[in-house]
Amino acid sequence: MAEITYLEAIREALFEEMARDENVFCLGEDIGAFGGAFKVTEGLMARFGESRVIDTPISEIGIVGAAAGAAHMGMRPVVEMQFIDFIANAYDILTNYVATARYRAFLPCPMVVRGPSGGYVRGGPFHSQNPEAGFVHTPGLKVVYPSTAEDAKGLMKAAIRDEDCVLFFEHKYLYRRVKGVMPAGDHVVPIGKARVAREGTDVSVITYAATVHKALEAAEQLQAEDGLSVEVIDLRTLAPLDDEAIVATVRKTNRVLVLHEDTRTGGIAGEITARISESCFEWLDAPVLRVTAHDIPLPYAPQLEDFVLPQTPDVVRAIRRLAAY
Amino acid sequence: MAEITYLEAIREALFEEMARDENVFCLGEDIGAFGGAFKVTEGLMARFGESRVIDTPISEIGIVGAAAGAAHMGMRPVVEMQFIDFIANAYDILTNYVATARYRAFLPCPMVVRGPSGGYVRGGPFHSQNPEAGFVHTPGLKVVYPSTAEDAKGLMKAAIRDEDCVLFFEHKYLYRRVKGVMPAGDHVVPIGKARVAREGTDVSVITYAATVHKALEAAEQLQAEDGLSVEVIDLRTLAPLDDEAIVATVRKTNRVLVLHEDTRTGGIAGEITARISESCFEWLDAPVLRVTAHDIPLPYAPQLEDFVLPQTPDVVRAIRRLAAY
């Protein structure tokens, strides 16, 4: 089997699900003939036609709302945000309408909202965001953010089949940099299950998306330079969080670093820390530490962006501190 | 000096600031002749005229955006959300435009967005929200949420004078239930400073807004029934958090409960727990625990709302557990 990129893996999932279930359809800005700003949906319109791959006006409220309405009627819409940053425009309809539909009105609302997310690409403050915190906070939504090509495909298929709304964040830095060989057959990765990206015994790093790769780099370096055994947990799903996986790694290493690319204050590292405090207080040999972005709108210049976002040396430094505690 | 309500205290602050500075003006839905859904702005239009108390169309994006534009030009707009729940509609323009204006464009954006917030009033899922988490997460915004009439007035005055955008959450359960005597003169309460609402030595409760009163009730009961000395910290400002006050109380009691009315996952209790873990790990004699709402859109029926929101007996139970740890 040939390797394909993270981006191609997502496209493959879309193709397979649209072929499997005629209720699946895509909508978004420029996703049709153009194939989307990042070409994720390239070829979909040619294969499935204009009525199942819909180019929309620039209307994030309109698109998300329309997806919800179609979902109520048994369709399975997959919405593209041209950049995930623009999901902010749909915050009301996602958190107030979509997230509550099942609870308040017993209305199924199976839909996916997906889009290129994250930084490290010189995208500036409005093309680099990681908006997961505001949605992990919303009961009724699920949130997924894969770090590997295999998971990107398998989680996308799970998201499309899920009975509720799944926000699917795709890391644009990984789109073409990360590759994998897809497992044969109907490859579905369950939502809500974390993955041990690297086994280790001394310190745990709990993370997701692009920073999984920073954690793995740091782990390599620390193995080589310090002889430290670092475990890396890739959360994959942010809502619901996989409490069991978190508890398991804390009990194993007793030292935890939570790492994310999002800004620090109010980012989901806080939630994870609170859960660890509640569930594993006596298992901790050191404080739970966080490596995150600075609390700053992400600047554009490489020198500034690199300073604001977490980097591999930051992870190394933090793990050393934890190990020495 | 006569006692006035929390609501009247806010109105008094608006009157005083509009009288003090002709650049201050109010805008929002039905705030003029009608005085607003809760009558917070009653009398303002009669006193200051239609051009400084502007009834707007139902356009939260439009209102918040217009406030930002006016703020750039040296005005000091105070925006009312008829219910704070509708701030979700302005999420993009608040987090992307307003919050970043100073950083990305060196544009001052001194403005206040205020509105009735919170539950315990049978308002159902769209008239009871506590949306602070999504904004505390946004660098560039300040967030205030008072629990007393004195603070409501003093913080509103500080918010209007602040050089940046302050989100001012007013708890509608407290509007007419909480009263206070306003300090004489120009009563301004600084943003960013917590308040020790009750001194204690055994367990700390860190909280804000309506649940301050639940914490105080619980503290009374535990003093009487268990002889426990409970310290209650009223954060008052949620962004920026008062780290010093948090550290001080943790070092004093070594046992901490974080209490908030907002839902649990992704609520700001997580952030506070992480900061305590980072700053005070060795000072903790027990895990940091959280009492919060269940992760559920807030239902309407009293039996359900009361079940979902945190209540005084929950706080009692949690403190007992911490004390016994």
Added chain:
Amino acid sequence: MATRTARKGGEPAARPSDRLTREQKLELYYWMRLTRTLEERLVALYRQTKVVGGLFRSLGQEADAVGSCFALERRDVMSPLIRNLGAMLVKGATPVEVLKQYMAKGDSPTRGRELNIHFGDVGAAGATRGFLGQISPLGDMVPVMTGVTLSFRMRGEDRVGLVYVGDGATSTGAFHEGINFAAVQRCPLVVVVENNGYAYSTPTHKQTLAKQFVDKAVGYGIPGYQADGNDVLAVYDVTRTAVDAARAGGGTQLVELMTYRRKGHAEHDNQSYVPDGEIERWAAENDPIDRYVARLTGELGFAAAELAAVDERVRREVDAATDEAEASGFPEPLDALLGVYADPPAERPLWFREGTGGAVAASERAADGWGVYRADPKAGGDA
């Protein structure tokens, strides 16, 4: 795209209402009367503090809600707003459902989760009555209905959608994005703007500078219609024309109904902002029920006794519904935990919550500490 103003233009050659049967004409009266009587009952219950939250009236607007919804088939989907009780009744909502909702009963359509007429019944054609549960943020139902009707178009179903918005709600971004997207997609959607003169306390001239809402149609490239919202047959005619056009593949349609909100925004609102005499004038001269009664008993040849019989039937039905609603119980707290997601089907009660019995006890014994209870919320009695 021409703006067809039913009110201003000459009478159309054949009005859809000409095809209504005698029974259907009486039915229109029944729905309007039922709306008004049910609301009056709600006022009584509100004064007895049996209504938990606010109470919203459609007094004087019954014709606009009833006449417009009457233009739909059962298979069609309608999205109401707070003042569309009449439309919901026409679409099959029952008085007892409405009463239980307002009283937050455990067996209300939303089991006490949502307030007043925020409930729905929607799904495959035939299987449901076809009305959608609204949410409070105004305008949001427009894009949702765009999606509902997009699904009709995609599946080739012979179904139409109808969504109501107030004069105030037209100012929202959601309205704009939803109607524009529906127009471009040629969704079979009728957008009804109920221009009742006010949005809460805000008069229409503070909401928009447009002379009339129907003028917005041209900016979306869709047909626009306007009618006297207090003339139930005119409302039916104009909406039916728009519905037929949408059904025939004519895409999205905008209908403006001119009416007047005689009560406050909600029961607590004293309407101090309304010019003197305005309400009284509308009540005296332009009550939609009075007008229809005059027409029924005049031009249309109904006997007063026929109408009295309807009134009597309505009274009986509302009485019976009230008895039933009053007798039913309040929700069980643990029911709050069910169904935020399809999977998991239930949230767990939090550990500090007393009174959840076995769930809490089991958690206290559990080795893994302080977090969320893992036990089945249904298990066990009270602690």
Added chain:
Amino acid sequence: MATRTARKGGEPAARPSDRLTREQKLELYYWMRLTRTLEERLVALYRQTKVVGGLFRSLGQEADAVGSCFALERRDVMSPLIRNLGAMLVKGATPVEVLKQYMAKGDSPTRGRELNIHFGDVGAAGATRGFLGQISPLGDMVPVMTGVTLSFRMRGEDRVGLVYVGDGATSTGAFHEGINFAAVQRCPLVVVVENNGYAYSTPTHKQTLAKQFVDKAVGYGIPGYQADGNDVLAVYDVTRTAVDAARAGGGTQLVELMTYRRKGHAEHDNQSYVPDGEIERWAAENDPIDRYVARLTGELGFAAAELAAVDERVRREVDAATDEAEASGFPEPLDALLGVYADPPAERPLWFREGTGGAVAASERAADGWGVYRADPKAGGDA
């Protein structure tokens, strides 16, 4: 409210452009040429990978940006979009600022924080050049400009605002809420819709069913105008008319300029979605600079040498600006920490960040642990 279509109606009696001096007419040519030459320079720098992010062109739209902004006074405030480089230059932005922005230099107008032409200079009349730094989410600048112009009205200042939106951006809720609120408040705001046929790859007929964007004016109850966006004098005339109306108390105005985007959305876009020959036709038949050159040298009696002198001046200015921009340095990382808030004026570097020198060292010695550094980020050298 009448829709005045400058293009379609007969020539107005006296055109504002008739009052332009000979120098001003040449100036219009200068701004268009400067826009084009500067963008060509940016393309060269982009190919040398000296531009950090994407590059956005306004090729073929220079007349619409330049002619419209030329209708403003210095005290007025203009809010540009990505394709309004020409308008920014007219309003006083300099080539060196633009080049430094694109190259993310430390002394660029945003010190490397924001990309391309996302920068501004706005404040009290006279003190600033009066253009606003845009953000990416489309439509948001409309309500912001509503507020800017509301402040003019409230203070009785003789100032007007002008905001650009693309055909695509008209579909956003922000556009709708902003223009509607401005209309009701009679803000002195001119909303210019640049209809260039595409929003990224999306042709206008997928954006709206409206025949023309000027049709939206009536739905907001405001005057609407339309002009040939590739005729710089026609653009000036229509915008000047709208600006004068706004300045005279006529409230909000909508201007649609018909133009064509000859380059892709950004430099990477291969325009595969454009019908064959369309771009070439516009380039050959409807280039705004070619058209104006023909007019200048024909009807308006300018000598070819006069234009050549402008071209030469532009080349020199762009060369000088390029040299200056290339010579300047990149931002210092610690500068990223300054000015998220007025108070505190700086964020603290996080403890795990190596290379922040004294700040980190001080924090490591600090008793209070593991959190955020409390030291002054400016203190100390590298660790």
